[in-house]
Amino acid sequence: MKRxxxxxxxxxxxxxxxxxxAPPATAxxxxxxxxxxxxxxxxxxxxxxGAGAPSPLSINGYIDVGFAKAQGDGTSFAxxxxxxxxxxxxxxxxxxxxxxxxxxxxxxxxxFVNGFLPRSVGIxxxxxxxxxxxxxxxxxxxxxxxxMVFSRVQFLPRFTGSGDExxxxxxxxxxxxxxxxxxxxxxxxxxxxxxFGIEYLDNEANxxxxxxxxxxxxxxxxxxxxxxxxxxxxxxxxxSAVSLNVSATNSGNFVESLQPPDASLTGAPVGAxxxxxxxxxxxxxxxxxxxxxxxxxxxxxxxxxxxxxxxFDARVAVAGVYLNAEYVHVDEGAGGPKxxxxxxxxxxxxxxxxxxxxxxxxxxxxxxxxxxxxTVYGRYDRRHAWFEGFTPITVDRFTGGVRIDLWEAxxxxxxxxxxxxxxxxxxxxxxxFTSSLVYSW
Amino acid sequence: MRLAQIAGGTLLAAALFATPAVAAPPxxxxxxxxxxxxxxxxxxxxPQDLAVKAAAEKEYLxxxxxxxxxxxxxxxxxxxxxxxxxxLLKIHPLDPELEKTIRPLASEARSRAAGRPAAEAAPLATxxxxxxxxxxxxxxxxxxxxxVAPANPTVSVSGTVSGGGPLGxxxxxxxxxxxxxxxxxxxxxxxKVISQRGKMFVPHVLVVPVGTRVAFRNDDPIxxxxxxxxxxxxxxxxxxxxxxxxxxxxRHPGAVQLLCNIHASMFGFxxxxxxxxxxxxxxxxxxxxxxxxxxxxxxxxxxxxxxKPTVEHLTVGAGGVRGLALRVAGDKRxxxxxxxxxxxxxxxxLGY
Numbered sequence: 001m002k003r004x005x006x007x008x009x010x011x012x013x014x015x016x017x018x019x020x021x022a023p024p025a026t027a028x029x030x031x032x033x034x035x036x037x038x039x040x041x042x043x044x045x046x047x048x049x050g051a052g053a054p055s056p057l058s059i060n061g062y063i064d065v066g067f068a069k070a071q072g073d074g075t076s077f078a079x080x081x082x083x084x085x086x087x088x089x090x091x092x093x094x095x096x097x098x099x100x101x102x103x104x105x106x107x108x109x110x111x112f113v114n115g116f117l118p119r120s121v122g123i124x125x126x127x128x129x130x131x132x133x134x135x136x137x138x139x140x141x142x143x144x145x146x147x148m149v150f151s152r153v154q155f156l157p158r159f160t161g162s163g164d165e166x167x168x169x170x171x172x173x174x175x176x177x178x179x180x181x182x183x184x185x186x187x188x189x190x191x192x193x194x195x196f197g198i199e200y201l202d203n204e205a206n207x208x209x210x211x212x213x214x215x216x217x218x219x220x221x222x223x224x225x226x227x228x229x230x231x232x233x234x235x236x237x238x239x240s241a242v243s244l245n246v247s248a249t250n251s252g253n254f255v256e257s258l259q260p261p262d263a264s265l266t267g268a269p270v271g272a273x274x275x276x277x278x279x280x281x282x283x284x285x286x287x288x289x290x291x292x293x294x295x296x297x298x299x300x301x302x303x304x305x306x307x308x309x310x311x312f313d314a315r316v317a318v319a320g321v322y323l324n325a326e327y328v329h330v331d332e333g334a335g336g337p338k339x340x341x342x343x344x345x346x347x348x349x350x351x352x353x354x355x356x357x358x359x360x361x362x363x364x365x366x367x368x369x370x371x372x373x374x375t376v377y378g379r380y381d382r383r384h385a386w387f388e389g390f391t392p393i394t395v396d397r398f399t400g401g402v403r404i405d406l407w408e409a410x411x412x413x414x415x416x417x418x419x420x421x422x423x424x425x426x427x428x429x430x431x432x433f434t435s436s437l438v439y440s441w
Numbered sequence: 442m443r444l445a446q447i448a449g450g451t452l453l454a455a456a457l458f459a460t461p462a463v464a465a466p467p468x469x470x471x472x473x474x475x476x477x478x479x480x481x482x483x484x485x486x487x488p489q490d491l492a493v494k495a496a497a498e499k500e501y502l503x504x505x506x507x508x509x510x511x512x513x514x515x516x517x518x519x520x521x522x523x524x525x526x527x528x529l530l531k532i533h534p535l536d537p538e539l540e541k542t543i544r545p546l547a548s549e550a551r552s553r554a555a556g557r558p559a560a561e562a563a564p565l566a567t568x569x570x571x572x573x574x575x576x577x578x579x580x581x582x583x584x585x586x587x588x589v590a591p592a593n594p595t596v597s598v599s600g601t602v603s604g605g606g607p608l609g610x611x612x613x614x615x616x617x618x619x620x621x622x623x624x625x626x627x628x629x630x631x632x633k634v635i636s637q638r639g640k641m642f643v644p645h646v647l648v649v650p651v652g653t654r655v656a657f658r659n660d661d662p663i664x665x666x667x668x669x670x671x672x673x674x675x676x677x678x679x680x681x682x683x684x685x686x687x688x689x690x691x692r693h694p695g696a697v698q699l700l701c702n703i704h705a706s707m708f709g710f711x712x713x714x715x716x717x718x719x720x721x722x723x724x725x726x727x728x729x730x731x732x733x734x735x736x737x738x739x740x741x742x743x744x745x746x747x748x749k750p751t752v753e754h755l756t757v758g759a760g761g762v763r764g765l766a767l768r769v770a771g772d773k774r775x776x777x778x779x780x781x782x783x784x785x786x787x788x789x790x791l792g793y
Contacts, residue, residue, distance in 0.1 A: 038732035040630055041721045043644025044612035055607055060777045137777075139790055141706075150790040176792055181639075182662035184703070186792045193791070207778055207786050230793060234664040234703070236680045241703075243793070280666060280702055282677040285783045317783030363784060365672070408776065440777055 048143045056143060061136040061441055064205035068097040068434040069127035074104025076419070078426040093395045094118050095419045096212040097434050098132045099205035100156075101255065104432070107162065115351065115387050118218075119256075122160035131157050132436070133205060146178040169256060171223055184232040184243075191225045194253040195245040196272050196291045197326050198313040206440045209322070210401045211413045212432075214357040215381035216328040219309065220291075222256060224249030226269060239281050246273035251298045252307050266303055270295025287315040297332055300348055305335030311356075320363050327356035334388060355383030373405035377415075386424075393424035411438040503532060507543070514550060517628035517650075517717060523550035554626065595732045596761030598718070602726040606746040606771020610726030612646035613744040613769055614712040616719035617730070620737035620754065627717035629653040634686075635699070635709065636660045637667065642699055642709025646745065648721045651694055651713055658686045666702035668782040671695065674713065677702075677782055696743055702782045705789040708775075712743055735759050744769035 047053045072079070076094050094103040098121060106120040121130055134155040141148040152172040158164050174190025194200045200221040202208045213221065226249030234241045248269040264270060272293040279286040293309040311328040330353040338348035361377035379399040386392035401415025414435040421427050510525035526547035530540060598617070602610040618624045627650030636643045638660045649655060659665050659681055667687065668677040674697045678687035691697060694715040701707040718738070720730040735757045742751040747770040755762065778786035787793075 038627075038717050039719050039730055041648050041719075043635070043647035044721055044723065045641075045644045045646075046608065046611055047724065054775075058775070060774075062777075137790075148790065148792075176790075178792070184663065184793070188792075201788065201791070202786070204788075207788065232703075232793060234680055236664065236682060239680055280680070280782070282668075282679060282782070285781070317785060320784065322783070322785060365784070408773075441774065 053143070056141055058139045058141075059136065060139070061134070062204070062206040062438050063134050064099055064132040064436055064438045066098055066130040066132055066211070066434060066436040067127070068104070068121075068123065068130055068432065070095065070097055070104035070123070070125055070432045071429040072125055073107065074124045074126075074430075075107055076103075076421075076425075076428055076430045077108060078428040093393055093419070093421060093425055093430075095397070095417060095430050095432050097121060097123070097432050098130055099208065099211055099213070099436060100132060101213045101218055102132075102164070105162070116218075116254075119164045120162075121158060122162035122164070124162070128160075131159070135204065135206075146181075148176045150174055150176070171256070184230075184234070186230045187227070188230075189227045191223055192228060192247075193223055194221055194272065195228055195247045195274050196220045196253050196293055196309065197274065197311050197328065198287075198289060198315060198324065199326060205436060206411065206438045209359070209361050209375060209377050209403060210379065210399060211415050211434050211436045212399065212417065214326070214359075214379065215383040215395070215397060216326065216353070216355040216357065218255045219328055219330045219353060220253050220311065220326075222251070222253045224251045224253070224270070225263070226250055239279060241276075241278040241280065243276040243278070244273065245276070246271070252293060252295065252309070254298065264296045264298055265301040266296040268296050268303075270307070284316070284318040286317075287313075289313045297335055297338075297348065299338040300335045302335040302348075305333045305348065307332045320365070322359075322361045322363065324359040324361075325357065327354075329354050349388035351385070351387055353383060353385035355381065355385070357381040370406045370410075371404065372407060373403075375403040375405070377401055377403065391424040394422040395425075396420050396422055409440050411436075411440075413438070499532070503529060503535075503539075506532075507539075510543075510547075510550070513625075514546075515628075516625060518625035519550045519553035520623050520626065523547055523554050526550060594759070595734050596757060596759065597729060597731050598720075598733050598755070598757060598762040598765060599727075599729040600762070600765025600767060602722045602728060602742060602744070602767045602769060604747075604769040604771055605726075605744050606773075608744075608746045608771070609724065610722055610744070610769065611724040612710075613722040613726070613728070613742050613767075614646070614648045614714070614719065615722070615728055615730065615740065615742050615767065616648075616714040616716045617733060617738040617740055617755065617757075618716055620739050624716045624718075626715065627651065627719075634658055635711070637665045637701070637707070640701075640704050640707055642707060644709070646710045646712065646721065648712045648714060648719055649691060650717065650719070651692060651715045652690065653713070654688050654690045655711060656686045656688045659683050664703060665707075666782070667699060668702055669697050669699055670780060670782070670784060671697040674711075696745075700779055700782075703793075705779050705781075705787040705791075705793070708779060710745055733757050733761070735761075740767075742767050742769050746771045746773050748773040 094106065096102065097104045100119065102119045102121045104120070105122060105124045106117060107124070134157070136153050138151045139148065150172060151170070154169045154171050156169060157166045170191065172191055172193065174188050174192040176186055176188040178186050197220040199214060199217045203213065203217065203221045226247055228245065228247035230243065230245045232241050232243035248271050250263040250269065252270050253272065270293065272291070274289050274291040276287060276289040289312070291311045291313070293307070295307060296303065297305040297307050309328065309330040311326060313326040316323040332351040334350045335348040338345050357379055359377060359379035361375055363373055363375040365373050380396070381399070382396040384392060384394045397420070398418040399415055401413060404412045406412065417432040417434070419430045419432065506525045506529035510522040510529065513521035513525060526543050529543055530547060602613040602615070604610060605613065629652035630649050633647060633649055633653055633655045635647055635655055636658050640661065647655065657667050657678055660683070662683050664680050664682055666678060666680050669675050673693045674691050674695060676689045681687055691711060691713045694713050697711040697713060699709040699711065718730055718733045720728040722728040738755045738757060740753045740755040749770070751767060751769050778788060780786050
C-alpha cells in the first residue's frame, strides 16, 4: 500500500507537477494555491458623464399627512380663565400637533395675545386629518465641478379656514462650493438651514424620529439668507473629528411657523456658529457641540436691540440606542417700535427663554415583509420663558411614540404629548395625540 | 499487483495529465475528474485476470475518489470533495497512511461545505512528504496521446441586460444556482480592490464570490471611514488616511451597500454570490459567464436600481447559451438620506 501514499503525495504536491519536470525526489513542493474563480470581475464603474452616468439632477421630496386631536379647544387657554390683563405669551405654551410645530388653534376668544404667534392648523379640539407638507427638493451636483445647488420648496395646504392660509414656502435655496479636494471645507450662500444646535439636522417630517419638534426647536431651526462656512478636521488616532460651522445671515434662527420670523432691519448680519466634537468608533458614536448666536433683533431697526443665544448639544448612538439632548438659552433685548409681516407695533419687549430636551430612541432593524425598522422613542422637554412685564411661564412635556418604517419610502409615526403648565399659567387640558404618514420619493 | 500498479497508475496519470487543471491554470472547463468516466478495459479470461481486475478496480476507485476530491477542493466544491473523501474512507481495508492523511481533509471539506468560512478553515496542508521513491517520475507516467474524451464539459452563458432605469443596465450582477442539487461553492477571488477616489467608490459595483477579501484603499487626500450596515456583511473600517488600506472578508451572500461616515454622498456596492457561475454587465448591458456545466439553473440578476432581483429559470444546453436577454427593473431610487454608521439618516445636501 505504499503506492497509495505516494499517490497522495503526488496529488497534494500540486497537479502542475505532472506536466513539468519532476522535482528532486527529496524536495517538498509548496502547497498548491487556491485556483482563481472562473468568472473573475474587475467591477463596474459608471461613466462620470454621458450615457450610464448618474444624473447630476435629483428630485426628491415627501408628503406628510397626519391625524391629530388636541384636548380642550386646542389653544391652551383655560376655558374659565379671565385674567386681566388677559394676555399670554402664546408662544410659551401652545402645543404643537404636527411636524412643523403648528398648533391646533390660536383662537384667543378676543383676548389680547402678546408675543409670538404660532402658526395654526385651525382644528381646535376636533380630531382631524391634516395635510401638513408637500415637499420637493431639487439638487444639482455636476460631476465635473465641486459645486452643488439645492432648493427645498414646500407646499403647505391649509383648508380649515380658521388657521393659517395655504402657502408655498421656499425653505432653502443655496449653492455650496467645496474648493479644496484635500480639506473638509465647504462654503454655502443663499437661504439655508441654521447652524445652531442639532435639531435642524433632522427637522423634516421624513427624517425626524418623531412627529413634533421639541419645545425649543422654534428658536433654533429656522432658515435664513446669508453665507456659511463649514470646516472639519479628522483626528485619526482618536477616531475623532472637530468641526466648525459658522454663518452670517439676515436674521436669527426663529422658525417660519413662529411668526414673525422676519429679517433684521438694521442691515447688520446675525452671526451664529457651532463648534463640534465627534467620536466615531465602530461601537459608539458621540457628538458634542456648543453653539452661539449674536446679532440685531429681527423685527426692528433699533440698532441697540440685539438677540443672542447659546446652547449645548449632545448625541450618543450605541447599539441602536440614540440619545439626543440639547439646552438653549435665548435672549432678545428690548427695542423700539417693531415692524413685522403682521404689522407695526408700538413696542418690542424683551423676550427670554431657557429650555431643552432629552430624547431617547431605540431603533430595531427588521426585515419582516414590508416592515423595515421599528423605533420607539420618548422625549422630555422643558421650557421657561417670559416677556418683559408678564408672568414667566414654565411648561414641560412628555412625549412618547412609535415609528414604523415600511419598505424604504413610507414612515408611520404616532405619538402622545403630555403637556403640563408648571408655573405662570393655569393648568389646562391640552394634551395631544398626533400621527403622521410620510411618503418619500 | 505489479500489473495493476502499472496499468492503473498509467491510466490515471494519463487522465490527470489530460485534465487541463493539472497542466495549465485552472479553467472552467477543467473542473471535472475524468477518471470516473474512463473505462478500465482489462480483459478477463482466467481467474487470475479476474483477480487482477478486481485489484485494479479497487485501486482505481481509491485513486478516483482521492483525485476527484482534490480537484473538487481546488474548485471550491467542498461538498463534492467531502463526499468523495468520505466514500474513500469507507473502503475496507484502507491503507492506514492514506486514512491518516484523508480523514482530517474530509472533515475539513465537510466543514467548509456546511458554510463555515473558508478563510477560517485551515489551509489544505501538504500531506506527509514521503519522498516518491517508488513512484516513477511523473513524466514517465503520462500518456499525452491517450485518447480521452472530455467529460463534464462546461459552456458559456452570455447575453445582454436591459432596463435599470436612469442608471442604465451597467453593473447588473448575474449569477446561476443549480435548480437541482447543490451549487458548487466558488473559490474566493483574489486581489480585489475598491478604491476611494474623488469621493467615489471605484469600482462602483463589484461582484465577488463568498469568502473573498476586498481591500478598501483610500486614494483621496482626505480621510474616509467606509462602513456597511448590510447584515450580515456589516463592517466598519474606522478612519483611515490616504494610501492606507483596510481589508474586509465578505463571508455571506447578498448585496452590501458601501457608505462613508464622513462623506454622505458616497455609496457603492459589493455583491457577494455563493456560486462560481456569475458575471457583471458592462455599460451596454453585455455579460459573459464562463465555465457553466449544462443543466437546469435558477438565474438571478441584481441591479442597484431594481427593488427586487430578477429571477428566471434557465436551461443551459451542451452548446451553452448565447443572446440571453434579461431585463432589470428601474423602480428603486437612490436613497434620499443615507445613514451614518450608527444608522442615523443624514441629509447629504448639508455636506456633512
